[in-house]
Amino acid sequence: MSIALIGGLVGLGIALVDLAFLRLLATRVDLAETKTALNVAGFTQLVLLPVIGYFVAPYVFGD
Template identity: 55%
Template sequence: MSVAAIGALAGLVVAAAEFWFIRRLSTRVELAETKRVLNVTGIVQFILLPVVGWFVAPLIAGE
């Protein structure tokens, strides 16, 4: 497994943890718009964090 793939996997794990946290946070707010923004933010992180991990991990590892 390449360093880039490991970075993407780590980004996916972090995104899943943040998605869980954001979903729990969205149950505590009252405004529908705020809930929608928090849910969209969680979904966008599933795309961005693995991509960032793919490019940043090789830079950190020195490849």
């Protein structure tokens, strides 16, 4: 398993935890716009963090 793939999987794990936290936080706020913003931020991170982890991990840990 390559370092890049491990970085992508770590990014995915962090994104899933953050998505769960932001969804939980969205249930506790009153404004609909805030709920929408929190959900969009969570799903955006679900895409971006694995991609960032895939490209950054080889630079940090070597290939």
